[in-house]
Amino acid sequence: MAVRASLACFPSDAALQESSGIPWGVAVTPFSAADERGSPPATGDEGHLLPRCESCYAYFSTLCPLHRWSWSCAICAADNDLSPDASARYARDGDQDPPEMRSAFVDLLLPGEEGEAVPAGAAATTTTTPVYVAAVDLSSSEDFLELVKSALLAALEAISPGSLFGLLTFSSKIGLYDVQGPIPIVKNAFIPPGSDGTLFVDLEDVMPLHSFLAPVDSCKDRIVEALETIKPTSSWEITATASEVQDHALHYARGFGLAMDAVVNYLCSEYGSTFELARIFTFLSGxxxxxxGKIETRSDGEHNAAKMPGSDHTFISVQTNFYTNLAASAVQAGVCVDLFAITNEYTDLSSLKVLSVESGGSLYMYSNTDESTLPQDIYKMLSRPYAFGCVLRLRTSTEFKIADSYGHFFPDPQYTNVQHINCCDSFATYVYDFEFQKDSQFSRKSSPPILQIAFKYTTIVHQGDTSDDVSNSISRSKFTLQRRLRVRTIQYNTTANIWDLYDFVDPDVVLTILVHQLICQPQQPIRTGC
Incomplete structure (x- = not known):
């Protein structure tokens, strides 16, 4: 967990911070394997034994004063009793100390908790299967499809053996591939043209999900064969029965919205039994x-929907809420969507991006196929570890508070400053902006400012081969779920000298905060000391 502050030395009061003109906050990368200095966390297996403050619910850490039968919270200074077992646990010396006594940065294994990614009553680990689905746009060019095929070949190399992989295409119809037989078979479901239409038949009725999702290690060759059969709609033969105008329109139809909605519902039936998180790679050519979910294409001069008062700057409005609602459905179904757009057309990413970023996925944009690094990017993305079902909470000592937070998360409907993250990797970063509590300041007599970041998450661990039966590909590779708790508590110095603030500025974090403020509040002036 890397935590970088815009001001490594905190301002002593609000007047000093205001006069400096520098945003005051932190950038948190919760799933980073080490802190910002490269130091890993202390690890352990008893996360459920970590004491919590009865007043503010902060976690015990090395910064908390510890007594024989009690401890004081570093965040709110409240006194908390220790149970006899906890007292004995913290009375150990040397190498026998638990992780939270050895470091202020810990990563602990948790038992299953009701309502979270690990089923209630389960152990800290349970088996699962990673699921990946590729959705390919056929209303495209040959060059686009060749690039996508290269990217999917790279993806197959990055995916762990034993994972399940599904291949579908979309245009005016959805094509589902069964690659578990001697030859790949594709079955189609036609997409109705209406803006509020639904499929005439469920995808489960077109092809059972267990036929669609194939084990990568035993079906890899046939997946490659299936990729070679994919052709753009422009190469399809024109039927004699269809009118020329209608047929031409269908040849360039891109029914992306309903295809994504259908595949999310398709996967939903196996959420919690076959998989805990499914990743969909979508490749768009326009x-x-x-x-x-269709997007109205407009000329460049018509794209701008709003202007900042007194400025020539313009902002592109969201055309449809279809993808916002679809993102919410994807999160509920345990689905993460990664969107790869390879096009120089106006694609309204302001509407489409919601599907990827709010479901925990990534958004990549390439202007052409010649200079695209798509195969390398998807390989790197899939090679990185990722966490899902995450809960992030940042607590501050009493003199200051969180003014705002930025990132692709869902605020908890009940608890303040608790964020839910569907999926994140080791580079996903979230930003917090601070402000002083009313009439509060840091003085020489007060305790130093303290932050505590708690990150609860689930990760998939590959246990390797577990069977000698080569014909049974799924049993040969075992994956387990681990629910873990990562906690980091940090104490900062303060200063009453404005020049000290400038000496300890992190320009990257300052710029990150300013950009988020500008994006989220485009009509509000951003004051800086520049």
Whole structure:
């Protein structure tokens, strides 16, 4: 967990911070394997034994004063009793100390908790299977499809053996591939043209999900064969029965919205039994222009929907809420969507990006196929570890508080400053902006400012081969879920000298905070000391 402050030395009061013109906050990368100095956390297996403050619910750490039968919270200074077992646990010496006594940065294994990614009553680890689905746009060029095929070949190399992989295509119809037989088979479901239409038949009825999701290690060759059969709609033969105009329109139809909605519902039936998180890679060659979620293409001069008062700067509005609602459905179904757009057309990413970023996925944009690094990017993305079902909470000592937070998360409907993250990797970063509590300041007599970041998450661990039966590919590779708790408590110095603030500025964090403020509040002036 890397935590970088915009001001490594905190201002002593609000007047000093205001006069400096520097944003005051932190950038948190919770799933980073080490802190900002490269030091890893202390690890352990008894996260459920970590004491919590009865007043503010902060976790015990090395910064908390410890007594024989009690401890004082570093965040709110409240006194908390220790149970006899906890007292004996913290009475150990040397190498026998628990992780929270050895470091202020810990990563602990948790038992299963009701309502979270690990089923209630389960152990700290349970088995699962990673699921990946590739959705390919056929209303595209040959060059686009060749690039996508190269990217999917790279993805197959990065995916762990034993994972399940599904291949589908979309245009004016959805194509589902069964690669578990001697030859790949594709079955299609036609997409109705109406903006509020639904499929005439469920994808489960077109092809059972267990036929669609194939084990990578035993079906890799047939997946490659299936990729070679994919052709753009422009190469399809024109049927004699269809009118020329209608057939031409269908050849360039891109029914992305309904295809994504259908595949999310398709996967939903196996959420919690076959998989805990499914990742969908979607490859777009242009704006969705067919069926629900279609984007109206406009000329460059018509894209701007709002202007900042007194300024020539313009902002592109969101055309449809279809993808916002779809992102919420994806999160509930345990689905993460990664969107790869390879196009120089206006695609309205302001509408489409919600599907990827709010479901915990990534958004990549390439202007052409010649200079695209898509295969390398998807390989790197899939090679990185990721966490899902995450809960992030930042607590501060009593003199200051969180003014705002930025990042791709869902605020908890009940608790303040608790964020839920569907999926994140070791580079996902979240930003917090601070302000002083009313009439509060840091003085020489007060305790130093303290932050505590708690990050609860689930990760998939590959246990390797577990069977000698080569024909049973799924049993050969075992994956387990681990629910873990990562806690880091940090104490900062303060200063009453404005020049000290400038000496301890992190320009990257300052710029990150300013950019988030500008994006989220485009019509509000951003004051800086520059």
């Amino acid at each position: 704006p969705p222009n067919y069926g629900p």
